[in-house]
Amino acid sequence: xxxxxxxxxxxxxxxxxxxxxxxxxxxxxxxxxxxxxxxxxxxxxxxxxxxxxxxxxxxxxxxxxxxxxxxxxxxxxxxxxxxxxxxxxxxxxxxxxxxxxxxxxxxxxxxxxxxxxxxxxxxxxxxxxxxxxxxxxxxxxxxxxxxxxxxxxxxxxxxxxxxxxxxxxxxxxxxxxxxxxxxxxxxxxxxxxxxxxxxxxxxxxxxxxxxxxxxxxxxxxxxxxxxxxxxxxxxxxxxxxxxxxxxxxxxxxxxxxxxxxxxxxxxxxxxxxxxxxxxxxxxxxxxxxxxxxxxxxxxxxxxxxxxxxxxxxxxxxxxxxxxxxxxxxxxxxxxxxxxxxx
Amino acid sequence: xxxxxxxxxxxxxxxxxxxxxxxxxxxxxxxxxxxxxxxxxxxxxxxxxxxxxxxxxxxxxxxxxxxxxxxxxxxxxxxxxxxxxxxxxxxxxxxxxxxxxxxxxxxxxxxxxxxxxxxxxxxxxxxxxxxxxxxxxxxxxxxxxxxxxxxxxxxxxxxxxxxxxxxxxxxxxxxxxxxxxxxxxxxxxxxxxxxxxxxxxxxxxxxxxxxxxxxxxxxxxxxxxxxxxxxxxxxxxxxxxxxxxxxxxxxxxxxxxxxxxxxxxxxxxxxxxxxxxxxxxxxxxxxxxxxxxxxxxxxxxxxxxxxxxxxxxxxxxxxxxxxxxxxxxxxxxxxxxxxxxx
DNA sequence: ACCCTGCCTGCAAGCGCTTTCATTCCAGCC
DNA sequence: GGCTGGAATGAAAGCGCTTGCAGGCAGGGT
Numbered sequence: 001x002x003x004x005x006x007x008x009x010x011x012x013x014x015x016x017x018x019x020x021x022x023x024x025x026x027x028x029x030x031x032x033x034x035x036x037x038x039x040x041x042x043x044x045x046x047x048x049x050x051x052x053x054x055x056x057x058x059x060x061x062x063x064x065x066x067x068x069x070x071x072x073x074x075x076x077x078x079x080x081x082x083x084x085x086x087x088x089x090x091x092x093x094x095x096x097x098x099x100x101x102x103x104x105x106x107x108x109x110x111x112x113x114x115x116x117x118x119x120x121x122x123x124x125x126x127x128x129x130x131x132x133x134x135x136x137x138x139x140x141x142x143x144x145x146x147x148x149x150x151x152x153x154x155x156x157x158x159x160x161x162x163x164x165x166x167x168x169x170x171x172x173x174x175x176x177x178x179x180x181x182x183x184x185x186x187x188x189x190x191x192x193x194x195x196x197x198x199x200x201x202x203x204x205x206x207x208x209x210x211x212x213x214x215x216x217x218x219x220x221x222x223x224x225x226x227x228x229x230x231x232x233x234x235x236x237x238x239x240x241x242x243x244x245x246x247x248x249x250x251x252x253x254x255x256x257x258x259x260x261x262x263x264x265x266x267x268x269x270x271x272x273x274x275x276x277x278x279x280x281x282x283x284x285x286x287x288x289x290x291x292x293x294x295x296x297x298x299x300x301x302x303x304x305x306x307x308x309x310x311x312x313x314x315x316x317x318x319x320x321x322x323x324x325x326x327x328x329x330x331x332x333x334x335x336x337x338x339x340x341x342x
Numbered sequence: 343x344x345x346x347x348x349x350x351x352x353x354x355x356x357x358x359x360x361x362x363x364x365x366x367x368x369x370x371x372x373x374x375x376x377x378x379x380x381x382x383x384x385x386x387x388x389x390x391x392x393x394x395x396x397x398x399x400x401x402x403x404x405x406x407x408x409x410x411x412x413x414x415x416x417x418x419x420x421x422x423x424x425x426x427x428x429x430x431x432x433x434x435x436x437x438x439x440x441x442x443x444x445x446x447x448x449x450x451x452x453x454x455x456x457x458x459x460x461x462x463x464x465x466x467x468x469x470x471x472x473x474x475x476x477x478x479x480x481x482x483x484x485x486x487x488x489x490x491x492x493x494x495x496x497x498x499x500x501x502x503x504x505x506x507x508x509x510x511x512x513x514x515x516x517x518x519x520x521x522x523x524x525x526x527x528x529x530x531x532x533x534x535x536x537x538x539x540x541x542x543x544x545x546x547x548x549x550x551x552x553x554x555x556x557x558x559x560x561x562x563x564x565x566x567x568x569x570x571x572x573x574x575x576x577x578x579x580x581x582x583x584x585x586x587x588x589x590x591x592x593x594x595x596x597x598x599x600x601x602x603x604x605x606x607x608x609x610x611x612x613x614x615x616x617x618x619x620x621x622x623x624x625x626x627x628x629x630x631x632x633x634x635x636x637x638x639x640x641x642x643x644x645x646x647x648x649x650x651x652x653x654x655x656x657x658x659x660x661x662x663x664x665x666x667x668x669x670x671x672x673x674x675x676x677x678x679x680x681x682x683x684x
Numbered sequence: 685a686c687c688c689t690g691c692c693t694g695c696a697a698g699c700g701c702t703t704t705c706a707t708t709c710c711a712g713c714c
Numbered sequence: 715g716g717c718t719g720g721a722a723t724g725a726a727a728g729c730g731c732t733t734g735c736a737g738g739c740a741g742g743g744t
Binding site: 361362363364365368375376377380399401402403404405 | 691692693694695696698699700701
């Protein structure tokens with residue numbers, strides 16, 4: 001097969017259709033402005049030549065790339081993976097494409113990624129949570145790139161955001177345990193230093209306990225990165241360091257599942273002797289038996305809505321600054337009343 | 343704060359530094375070509391103005407976007423999520439950015455996404471597996487965009503690829519079960535119509551069984567989409583439709599874990615009465631007890647290496663067409679000898 | 685002192701598309 | 715049939731950057 005000429009340009013299409021460059025351009029991007037038969041000729045020529053528009057050139061002329069950037073914490077966390085997929089789908093449906101960067105809860109990496117995406121011309125950006133370097137938002141502001149905060153809600157209502165109250169949801173989990181009669185509660189939290197969601201979740205536990213006059217000794221809190229293995233290790237550490245608790249709250253489902261597995265291996269009956277609650281409601285939570293009591297985080301919906309909101313704003317529509325999603329407590333089998341005192 | 347002028351352009355930087363546009367450009371992108379003090383002035387001016395290069399303009403001039411496209415099956419499958427993260431990291435480290443599109447095992451969606459990414463100027467592409475619409479590869483060829491096939495290996499060596507033999511790995515799993523003494527084996531496969539990996543894995547089972555003269559009746563094979571819930575359902579179906587098997591092979595770990603959970607719920611001892619093997623080695627596989635026997639799929643490494651290979655090729659280096667990664671069998675506790683015949 | 689070499693720098697021509705503005709076309713009307 | 719006005723088309727000026735080419739300048743050889 002003879003190597004045909006390199007990619008045809010719009011000028012080639014115009015020539016083949018016997019029209020000017022301007023008309024060819026309009027025929028393809030603003031069909032209404034061109035007479036039907038002319039448009040037909042252009043479309044035909046484009047199809048025949050296998051014309052593919054040159055995005056960079058178009059972007060340079062229109063100042064739009066039809067691209068949305070997203071900077072996510074580790075995409076391999078199942079909860080973010082779901083949101084990424086949803087976001088990508090939503091954008092694709094509107095002819096937009098996702099520019100994705102991920103980092104390991106490192107705000108400097110987030111800043112660098114944001115710069116890179118803005119430089120690539122992202123028309124809008126999706127960020128996760130409220131913890132950011134000030135420069136990150138400054139870069140976006142300077143470049144006039146609209147952004148959406150996901151997962152968390154900005155109570156100051158200064159930024160567009162879609163998510164739910166991690167503290168509120170955490171309070172619900174804790175109250176559920178308190179209502180069951182638990183008073184000795186432990187927490188396996190995420191990294192509260194670099195992650196406002198983990199911080200708020202832990203704060204929610206504290207709030208709920210404080211409201212009922214229950215103490216949460218420092219020894220009953222372990223911080224660790226999200227993973228099943230870390231959940232196991234943290235649970236073991238708690239058991240060793242401050243035994244006697246009857247319930248443990250995981251900062252997310254993998255951590256809670258780690259605790260659950262550790263209980264199983266040690267022959268600790270769940271929920272008979274130990275109640276366990278998580279946060280996220282990943283698929284597995286509902287498939288375990290007993291099922292994991294947890295908070296349903298609408299991750300796919302966050303992904304979809306973040307995309308929709310951003311696209312709407314880019315289309316000039318006004319969108320409510322804050323969108324709060326429900327994050328209901330899902331009570332399953334891993335929580336029950338504490339064991340009767342001996 | 344007075345709205346400062348819109349984003350500064352390179353011309354502004356040049357003016358501020360008292361040099362020409364060309365020199366400013368070289369100072370920032372080809373430091374070696376410019377005298378040190380000149381470069382210093384330009385860099386200073388750029389920093390002061392908060393200059394952010396305009397990617398589209400640069401792309402138009404250089405015909406490079408420093409962007410790699412990836413079209414993945416559902417990114418929320420944990421195994422792809424891991425690869426996505428690894429790929430994004432690898433690219434970021436080299437100053438490249440990931441353009442991500444995901445689809446639900448739909449080859450037409452894959453084609454559309456490929457078109458979109460090529461149009462956006464992806465310098466290279468990452469695809470998964472060998473099943474594609476012919477147009478998909480034609481688009482890439484036409485646009486002269488190098489691509490890497492991941493996960494699968496193209497035995498014809500026509501395409502650059504990095505992955506492993508799904509059939510081979512599947513044969514190892516099956517032999518392991520045969521060696522343990524199993525003869526009645528069932529399979530919960532992924533969708534073999536739209537997914538060459540699932541197809542090859544099933545073929546591997548058939549090969550291994552045939553080699554030892556063991557039959558795999560059609561009733562002992564269920565196809566379903568990847569998920570724990572589907573694994574459960576498929577196992578139940580097998581039990582109902584063709585009971586008497588002593589081992590089941592899952593097309594991936596979630597399916598196998600579904601089967602495992604179903605066994606637990608039904609009081610079927612694993613591995614005493616039922617052996618279960620999976621494929622992928624997701625984190626959970628090793629944390630369960632008993633741990634799931636499975637094939638370790640080096641997903642993160644695939645992501646990293648796909649990125650590295652593509653970048654190397656873009657840099658003009660020659661890279662071996664095929665890179666095979668080990669996918670070892672990991673024997674854990676869910677497989678054991680079949681129960682003694684009654 | 686002159687020429688040549690080599691290093692820096694600047695000029696200007698694109699990269700491929702959109703879009704403003706002017707021009708042409710054509711239908712309809714008096 | 716000439717005129718009017720709106721619709722369709724075309725010419726050309728960018729969008730912001732890179733880069734081939736040429737000019738300028740300093741230093742070394744003769």
